[in-house]
Amino acid sequence: MQVVSISSLKGGVGKTSVTLGLASAALAAGIPTLVVDLDPHADATTGLGVRPSRQDDIGRMLRNPRRADPASHVAPSGWVATAKQEHSPGRQVLDVAFGSAYTGIYDRPDLRRRDLVRLVKVLSDVTGYALVLIDCPPSLNGLTRMAWMASDRVLLVAEPSLFSVAGTERTMRALDLFREEFAPDLVTAGVVANRVRAGSSEHMYRMAEMRTMFGEQLLEPTIAEQANWQQIQGAAHSIHQWPGESARQAAATFDELLKHFTDSGRRRRQPAQPEAKLAEAGSTSG
Ligand SMILES: Nc1ncnc2c1ncn2[C@@H]1O[C@H](COP(=O)(O)OP(=O)(O)OP(=O)(O)O)[C@@H](O)[C@H]1O
Ligand SMILES: [Mg+2]
Numbered sequence: 001m002q003v004v005s006i007s008s009l010k011g012g013v014g015k016t017s018v019t020l021g022l023a024s025a026a027l028a029a030g031i032p033t034l035v036v037d038l039d040p041h042a043d044a045t046t047g048l049g050v051r052p053s054r055q056d057d058i059g060r061m062l063r064n065p066r067r068a069d070p071a072s073h074v075a076p077s078g079w080v081a082t083a084k085q086e087h088s089p090g091r092q093v094l095d096v097a098f099g100s101a102y103t104g105i106y107d108r109p110d111l112r113r114r115d116l117v118r119l120v121k122v123l124s125d126v127t128g129y130a131l132v133l134i135d136c137p138p139s140l141n142g143l144t145r146m147a148w149m150a151s152d153r154v155l156l157v158a159e160p161s162l163f164s165v166a167g168t169e170r171t172m173r174a175l176d177l178f179r180e181e182f183a184p185d186l187v188t189a190g191v192v193a194n195r196v197r198a199g200s201s202e203h204m205y206r207m208a209e210m211r212t213m214f215g216e217q218l219l220e221p222t223i224a225e226q227a228n229w230q231q232i233q234g235a236a237h238s239i240h241q242w243p244g245e246s247a248r249q250a251a252a253t254f255d256e257l258l259k260h261f262t263d264s265g266r267r268r269r270q271p272a273q274p275e276a277k278l279a280e281a282g283s284t285s286g
Contacts, residue, residue, distance in 0.1 A: 049078025
């Protein structure tokens, strides 16, 4: 099982949208995936079309991690039923450890080490997924640090704007410090640029700046500004299930980005169980 945090210390740059896009690509590829919605605003939970019943949200699981029993408390994404109707290939497992304002009690700057491992403990009981995506809140408080503690990789999201590029640089530095202090094996999966407008000279300038700053950490492809994005998310739809050429192109972008967590993952780390499992799951069909 490979665990990936989607983070940025700046708000509104597209963390949740990237989490949803990757989850959509994983569902389409038949990669059994769990999304952990750590943001107290729970936008990913809404976008994934989850209908929580009486199950515990992730905040309550974190409160008592040893008794969390995540298998009983994750809920299937509403996207799965549509994927089944469309007879998409693969195993079609996309579950959500859903978010709620309750997680907010952990979003403090002063969490102790024993609190930072709460998510590690919850995920230690999780089986049956090849990929876990953690949607983080826009801060470096307790929740993001818990997410990093539990992750194999951190994917950073940036917009091609001055403040976002500067914020990404700060996030990189924070990640380096965190790695030194707590998690020597944590890998930076790279920086993905979101909302890129090829026709904007400011965006092209910032993209060149990011290439200089982040080198090969800047991932390809970049994600274009998408006119109907809010409509798709508002309908709690998967980008792969939305009709039209622009959604098809966005879906193809996320298919490519997902490969950074499958194919190229092998190049960045020693061959390990998680990548082997991903490759296995990705080739599953029927
Ligand atoms: N590529 C895109 N094209 C068009 N709109 C986008 C794109 N990416 C994100 N958005 C929109 O920008 C807004 C912010 O995106 P999102 O919620 O994913 O950011 P976030 O980083 O998760 O925010 P927060 O820090 O509040 O959690 C949303 O309304 C989303 O629909
Ligand atoms: Mg968000």
